[in-house]
Amino acid sequence: MLMGLDAVVEELGTTIRNRVPMIDQARIIYDWMLEHVRYDDARKRALDAGLDEGYPRHPEETLRIQRGVCSDQSLLYVTICRSLGIPASYAHVSRDEKGQPINHAMAVVHHPDRELQVDPAMRIFNAHHQEYEINDIVVPALRHQQYLSSSMILKPLAVAALATIAWFGYQYAPSFQGKRITAAETENAIKFYTKNGELTVSIDADAKTVWKEALFFTETKEGDANDHELLDILLRADADADNRLTLSEAKAIRDRARATYVRR
Numbered sequence: 001m002l003m004g005l006d007a008v009v010e011e012l013g014t015t016i017r018n019r020v021p022m023i024d025q026a027r028i029i030y031d032w033m034l035e036h037v038r039y040d041d042a043r044k045r046a047l048d049a050g051l052d053e054g055y056p057r058h059p060e061e062t063l064r065i066q067r068g069v070c071s072d073q074s075l076l077y078v079t080i081c082r083s084l085g086i087p088a089s090y091a092h093v094s095r096d097e098k099g100q101p102i103n104h105a106m107a108v109v110h111h112p113d114r115e116l117q118v119d120p121a122m123r124i125f126n127a128h129h130q131e132y133e134i135n136d137i138v139v140p141a142l143r144h145q146q147y148l149s150s151s152m153i154l155k156p157l158a159v160a161a162l163a164t165i166a167w168f169g170y171q172y173a174p175s176f177q178g179k180r181i182t183a184a185e186t187e188n189a190i191k192f193y194t195k196n197g198e199l200t201v202s203i204d205a206d207a208k209t210v211w212k213e214a215l216f217f218t219e220t221k222e223g224d225a226n227d228h229e230l231l232d233i234l235l236r237a238d239a240d241a242d243n244r245l246t247l248s249e250a251k252a253i254r255d256r257a258r259a260t261y262v263r264r
Contacts, residue, residue, distance in 0.1 A: 004190035070121035217257035
């Protein structure tokens with residue numbers, strides 16, 4: 001049965017709840033991946049022919065079509081692990097287990113005793129690739145692509161939801177009407193409404209005070225904050241991609257806004 005990411009995380013969370021060793025939890029997720037996600041041979045051919053840019057698919061999309069190349073599968077695995085509290089990272093492999101040069105992706109689970117290589121595309125749990133590099137920038141970069149890209153194709157079922165979002169933005173954020181990206185604040189969150197979906201970022205009182213300073217630096221002469229620029233800065237600052245703005249991240253946003261944009 002086709003499941004969304006939240007449903008998958010909930011199902012696997014129930015399964016691993018009583019499995020204390022991290023390696024057992026990682027193995028259960030790996031086994032689930034092998035059963036539900038197959039290798040995407042068509043995309044691999046497109047990549048080899050230069051017809052595909054090679055960006056990892058969003059985990060939701062990989063789940064929807066139930067297939068993916070190494071980057072797609074590795075990112076999905078890392079996303080599920082992190083959602084369940086298992087420390088994991090996306091990694092680029094440059095030399096495989098035999099020491100041969102390769103352009104490949106896998107997941108790395110940060111076990112207290114050692115780094116556990118998990119390679120769902122090659123169907124290897126506890127791989128021993130000789131050279132690899134952690135590349136956690138993939139996760140925030142993917143969110144950046146999702147919310148700021150103008151070329152993302154929306155699913156038909158999202159149309160009604162986005163219509164509701166647009167109405168909400170019109171009613172509650174009138175100063176941002178007519179812009180492609182709009183922002184609205186609640187007591188403990190900032191909501192961004194884009195043509196590709198809604199992003200809600202939680203924020204505490206101290207971080208919100210610093211966020212207000214960032215707004216100042218991106219304001220136009222009419223007094224409206226440029227929400228496209230703010231979202232761009234926020235996605236780059238939220239390196240752990242947890243949709244929660246800490247005080248240190250808010251300060252990074254403020255400092256970048258101050259350095260990049262001049263009050264006009």
